[in-house]
Amino acid sequence: MRVSPFALFLGVVFAYLVTLQPINDSDLFWHVETGRLTLAGDLPRVEVFSWTARGEPVFTDQWLGDLVLAVARAAAGWPGILALRALAVFALVALVVDAAMSARPRAPIVAAAAALPAILLSRFAWTDRPELLGLVCFALMIRLLRGGDRELLFAIPLLFVWAQLHGSYALGLGLILASCAARAIEEKPERWRFVPIASFAVLATLLGPSGLDAWTSSGGHFLAPPRFIAEEGAPDARTLPGAFFLITLALVIATASLGRRATLRETLVLVPVALVALTATRHTPLLAIAAVPFFASRWPDPIAGLRDRSPAAPEANLGRTRAFLIALLAFLPIAVLDAHVDESTYPRAALAAVPEGAGVFNQYDWGGWLLYAKPSTPVFIDGRLFPYVPDVLADYRAIVGAHPGWESVVARHGVKAMLVRPSDPIAVRATERGWRVAFRDAIAVVLIR
């Protein structure tokens, strides 16, 4: 698969641009900690970071994603994490733009326009999580599924790796099965050859350490997304990602209705992705990425007349251009050299007042960060969510919202201190109920019973 120089160029541009974005994702820290344990040969299969769910079974479906993050951190510290993000964004943008370029090889303006929704929407997922690696796999899968038999076979090892990186692989499996079905219908002779391909694809998802449990995590997120988490909410036009998504969806409708007819394979890839994208904000980039070749192959070229008169660049020159563009990535270490965690939204100043050991109730968004910043204090809850569903999560919400009966929940758990936001109802109410304020600033309050 030869990637177009234009795609590589945009990939390099965005790889450097993304290094300007701070490291501050709240989930990064628990991913790195989980990966660190795996790196040490101790893949966590039960909960070890919290004091409320300790010993409960946990999903291992992202073990490779966690491991990659931990290796990057161990190898080069936070610059390693930033470099990993930059490389992932490079790959994602290059794949997306290349998908457009392969659909319209000599129309870079159309290709760039077609890739723009995918870049704009995926930009909200350019964070330091396995989810970003999952998006790269998805973009590559879309590229492969547009190819022939050889590409379809390559999709199976990709699916295997993807299934170890991130739970979004389930969509990849669905798309392979849909592609096989579409091709079996369209290519009537030898249609049975798709049966073993589909079977191997299913098998590839079961070969990780999670086995069948890997499907539970993906299914849970798809069928019952935890709506109280912003990124799991329904796509909302009041937010920038939601607005971009609705524009993308409108473009899909317009292109489908006004363009030339699509193949069954194109339809069976795009429509299921649209369904998944409709379910939650975090899934919205998927539609934009899947729609790139569809847009590119159907949108009109405003400079078609000029384009037809200009000669195509010789392939030898393109090879040197590709090499030059990829070589530009060698300077990435300079861009990430001073990478550090941006703790402006975290309660760093409050940490000294937080007691060590079990018994500290913490804000959900700070749980992952606490694992990194104060490992001697196990968390009440963190962004992994599943170990805490339903009981611990319900108790968390009762306490942080100061719901009627919150004091009995506190007593049942034996909470001795709280690290919460000043705007949390519990910060107001616990103070009124006699909890001592051990620390307070604009970000956090530490309350001691």
Place this chain on the structure above:
Amino acid sequence: MRATTLSAFLFAFLAAALAMLQAPADSDMFWHLEQGDWTISHGMVLTTDMWSFTRAGATYNTGAWLGDVVMSTAYGPQLVTGTFSGTDSSGLGWLGLDILRAVLVGFAAFFTARITLRVQPHLGWAAVPVLGTILVSRMVWGDRPQLFTLALFPLVLDLLFAWRLEGRTRALVALPFVFVLWANLHNAFVIGLVAVAIFAIDAWLEGERRMRVPALATLVACVVATQLNPAGGGAVARAAAYGALLPGWIVEDRALDVLSGAGLVFATLLLAAIAAAMLRGREGIAARLGAPLLWPGLIAPFTVLALAIQRETPYACMVLAPFVAAMVPDAIGRPRIVAPVVPRVIGLAIVVVLAVALALEAALAAPREPDLGAYPVGAVPLLGSLQGRPHLLNEYDWGGYLIRYAPTYPTFIDGRGEAVFVPDVLSEFQRVVALAPGYRDVLKKWDIALVLLRPDRPLVGALREDGWRVLGEDARWVMLSRP
């Protein structure tokens, strides 16, 4: 009579029969009835708040004076004000609202079916999207003026399709009259104007030359017609501001969750439309339906609207239904059929039978009482027994109920939210019930001495702990009095 017309009557009957069985329960119904009563008894539109103590005297306009009057008329004159005694009307009472709802829902279903059957005479293919649309429309079957929008939007679409697809220019003449009515019944008439504008743009870009002038003239006439209401041009401005603000503090105005029941039906229709459009492309759509620019012109904006504001979902389904009904069978190679004709006498006889069946249902099975399961019914006598009239902090959803059944207690807030209480009072309400910082300042500012809230509100737990006296409670409500 064409079989498609008869089928549309059948769908209308089904929808109306279903709607008739729903007991009145909408939280905004009560204040709409009060506004209607006031308008009828005073002969003028109510524009000053007289029911809350937080915005007393403020001017406002909910843009639905005629809708309120029609609802109030359907209910009939109220006999006793201030006490709930079941049937408190000398007219039809709650049955009147049941009948009004059934008529409007049936009207909506009839025209939704007519639009769909216009392009897909095969009853089987048309039934799926039409029934889906009827089911989705249940989300707006609450007894409010929005029922008029539910009924009038498909009527407008039907007239526009009759003109665009069948060349019946005379259908356009009715539109300005519809908009005069609609602009006074409910302020969501703007979505109808959007539909007219889309048809006009399509006609200008792709229609035959002879269609352009009627299209433009109709659009202008409809816009002018919507000025004929007490607020004049302010009605359009208010509706536009609502669309621009995208209020998200009421559940029904939030983004659509496609994993909900209505969301799933909508998503199915939408994805079926996308799949069919992809498989047939522009040429296939032009060959099967005509007006290839019109369909994405309608589907895209109404889809976006539905996903942004979930209560608009039924209107997106009304746009999707004919496209799905026609294009899905076309995409899978099903042949087209021509609608059979039913002898007029038989057709009329069936319609009469359906009407009689509805009348029988109204007489025998329609609810005579509202469903007050969500309201603090037991709190009303308690309020009446209290000395003085201390300021009451009430649940948002119960404000309208209190306006009707405890009118001597002004509300803190009620369902007229956007028109009266946004942003200040709503923000204070949200802060105080959630125990956000400064909640005590709100209690103090408004001198709240009485609280009527759901038991799970954080404020309830806090006030109990602070020694507020429990005057009464059950599983749904609790009333606390300041010590």
